[in-house]
Amino acid sequence: LSCIIARINPCSNLPFTTPTESDLESSLIRSSLMTLNLDGHFSFDDVHHAARDFGNRYHFLPCTILRPESVSDIATTIKHIFHMGPSSALTVAARGHGHSLQGQSQAHGGVVINMESLNEPAMRVHAGELPYVDVSGGELWINILHENLKYGLAPKSWTDYLHLTVGGTLSNAGISGQAFRHGPQLSNVYQLEVVTGKGEVMNCSDNQNADLFYSVLGGLGQFGIITRARIALEPAPKMVKWIRVLYSNFSIFAKDQEYLTSAKNTFDYIEGFVIINKTGLLNNWRLSFNPQDPVQASRFNSDGRTLFCLEMAKNFNPDETDTMNQEVESLLSQLSYIPSTLFLTEVSYLEFLDRVHISEKKLRSKGLWEVPHPWLNLLIPRTRIHKFAEVVFGNILTDTSNGPILIYPLNKSKWDSRTSVVTPEEETFYLVAFLSSAMPSSTGTDGLEHILIQNKRILDFCERAHLGMKQYLPHYTNQEEWRAHFGPRWESFVQKKSAYDPLAILAPGQKIFRKAI
Numbered sequence: 001l002s003c004i005i006a007r008i009n010p011c012s013n014l015p016f017t018t019p020t021e022s023d024l025e026s027s028l029i030r031s032s033l034m035t036l037n038l039d040g041h042f043s044f045d046d047v048h049h050a051a052r053d054f055g056n057r058y059h060f061l062p063c064t065i066l067r068p069e070s071v072s073d074i075a076t077t078i079k080h081i082f083h084m085g086p087s088s089a090l091t092v093a094a095r096g097h098g099h100s101l102q103g104q105s106q107a108h109g110g111v112v113i114n115m116e117s118l119n120e121p122a123m124r125v126h127a128g129e130l131p132y133v134d135v136s137g138g139e140l141w142i143n144i145l146h147e148n149l150k151y152g153l154a155p156k157s158w159t160d161y162l163h164l165t166v167g168g169t170l171s172n173a174g175i176s177g178q179a180f181r182h183g184p185q186l187s188n189v190y191q192l193e194v195v196t197g198k199g200e201v202m203n204c205s206d207n208q209n210a211d212l213f214y215s216v217l218g219g220l221g222q223f224g225i226i227t228r229a230r231i232a233l234e235p236a237p238k239m240v241k242w243i244r245v246l247y248s249n250f251s252i253f254a255k256d257q258e259y260l261t262s263a264k265n266t267f268d269y270i271e272g273f274v275i276i277n278k279t280g281l282l283n284n285w286r287l288s289f290n291p292q293d294p295v296q297a298s299r300f301n302s303d304g305r306t307l308f309c310l311e312m313a314k315n316f317n318p319d320e321t322d323t324m325n326q327e328v329e330s331l332l333s334q335l336s337y338i339p340s341t342l343f344l345t346e347v348s349y350l351e352f353l354d355r356v357h358i359s360e361k362k363l364r365s366k367g368l369w370e371v372p373h374p375w376l377n378l379l380i381p382r383t384r385i386h387k388f389a390e391v392v393f394g395n396i397l398t399d400t401s402n403g404p405i406l407i408y409p410l411n412k413s414k415w416d417s418r419t420s421v422v423t424p425e426e427e428t429f430y431l432v433a434f435l436s437s438a439m440p441s442s443t444g445t446d447g448l449e450h451i452l453i454q455n456k457r458i459l460d461f462c463e464r465a466h467l468g469m470k471q472y473l474p475h476y477t478n479q480e481e482w483r484a485h486f487g488p489r490w491e492s493f494v495q496k497k498s499a500y501d502p503l504a505i506l507a508p509g510q511k512i513f514r515k516a517i
């Protein structure tokens with residue numbers, strides 16, 4: 001096995017490169033892995049789908065896919081690879097739902113672990129004063145929601161889209177419109193079970209193996225594979241009042257957003273998005289919204305203007321409708337949106353949380369879901385967001401036809417500084433998410449090349465203007481860039497890597513460390 005060298009070219013995005021030196025070498029790997037005594041099994045034939053992700057731009061073929069049925073399958077496999085020592089180039093990537101953007105859950109010539117096959121532990125909801133649920137690291141958040149709703153409970157913090165796994169989002173942060181109140185998903189976890197890069201199975205929490213616990217949260221899969229998580233719950237509301245209002249002035253929009261995200265009595269969910277030069281806006285909105293007053297709303301003409309949409313939600317149960325309406329009215333009365341642009345509706349809690357899935361189904365039916373997604377997610381300090389908005393929304397982008405641009409503030413005090421995730425220095429920072437879709441083979445403004453150039457212009461501006469920006473779902477191709485991303489925390493990140501995954505076996509698709517061979 002010593003001669004097996006998976007030649008990783010971090011910059012390559014060529015489709016399906018040959019992973020190993022020869023058939024002989026892959027058959028050696030195969031027979032070595034086949035000696036392991038597992039509850040699940042390895043697949044060697046259908047490996048192509050593990051060389052794909054939502055980004056649809058990077059394709060690295062693994063040697064095999066492990067479909068584990070127990071935690072011990074994962075531990076046995078990693079231990080086996082660890083004991084091969086540095087002479088083997090074999091790496092391991094946990095694949096949650098494969099919704100990474102740049103090959104982060106892929107392993108060139110390595111083992112991809114299909115986390116959704118992991119059958120244990122069975123999901124168990126614990127009601128009581130401090131309710132929680134124990135779930136497998138490969139569980140989808142949508143399944144967790146369905147199961148918990150049976151008990152009138154639900155997790156506190158979400159992502160906008162729920163067809164993602166627990167391990168996949170906790171390795172990043174897990175952010176949505178609830179994060180200003182509850183922090184990201186990684187601030188709402190009590191305990192983890194992790195298989196380290198040495199194949200050890202370890203339980204960890206704030207008071208047991210705390211260093212491993214905080215390293216793994218936001219750790220980009222570098223320190224261990226999350227096989228179980230204990231997630232904090234709260235009583236689930238039955239209904240949600242869902243509201244959108246528009247602004248034409250960014251400063252007023254941002255002031256209102258910050259007011260709401262710092263107020264004590266406020267909405268349960270706060271996000272926002274940008275609309276640049278998009279025509280037919282009202283027609284699009286009507287698909288998911290019933291304006292309270294269609295006559296007033298239709299007088300409103302958006303064409304050719306840059307607008308900022310504040311999106312809010314208030315949870316309630318049917319017997320609290322009157323009180324909720326009064327609270328909403330009082331909160332809205334303090335905002336300075338364009339008065340004719342109040343859109344509001346009531347939907348079930350499930351419908352609200354699973355809202356992106358409806359768009360997914362529509363896009364899938366038009367063949368527009370499995371296109372390249374050159375997404376860019378940035379965290380911008382509050383004091384620099386006005387400059388950012390002026391240049392990016394005013395000069396760099398000419399329209400938002402390639403996909404939504406989300407923008408909303410988050411509070412650093414809700415993020416535990418002991419986790420691995422890196423955020424800007426200031427207490428308040430904005431998530432700005434450019435969620436573009438590229439039309440395959442287009443050479444126009446909706447093509448991949450054009451969008452990538454725009455992304456680069458945005459990143460270059462952030463650097464030139466010293467905005468103190470940090471990438472969310474970061475993507476870099478060399479260690480110098482990673483060092484800059486982590487800043488003063490880089491040395492500690494490296495130390496933790498050498499403690500928990502000394503051979504750099506785990507999550508090679510992040511391109512932070514290379515297995516030494």
Ligand code: FAD
Pocket residue numbers: 053054093094095096097098099100101104105106115137138158159160161164165166167168169171172173174175176220221224225226227473507509510
């Ligand atoms: P994968 O892509 O499979 O894996 C991601 C990384 O985590 C890889 O490095 C992988 O090796 C590692 N990993 C996976 N499972 C484990 C595990 N069990 N233990 C350790 N490491 C593991 N993010 C937000 O925060 N908020 C959003 O609102 C949001 N919306 C999104 C909407 C869509 C349509 C998409 C495609 C993505 C969205 N994301 C959002 C980003 C998403 O959270 C990340 O891409 C996440 O990593 C995807 O989860 P996954 O289960 O598909 O992980």
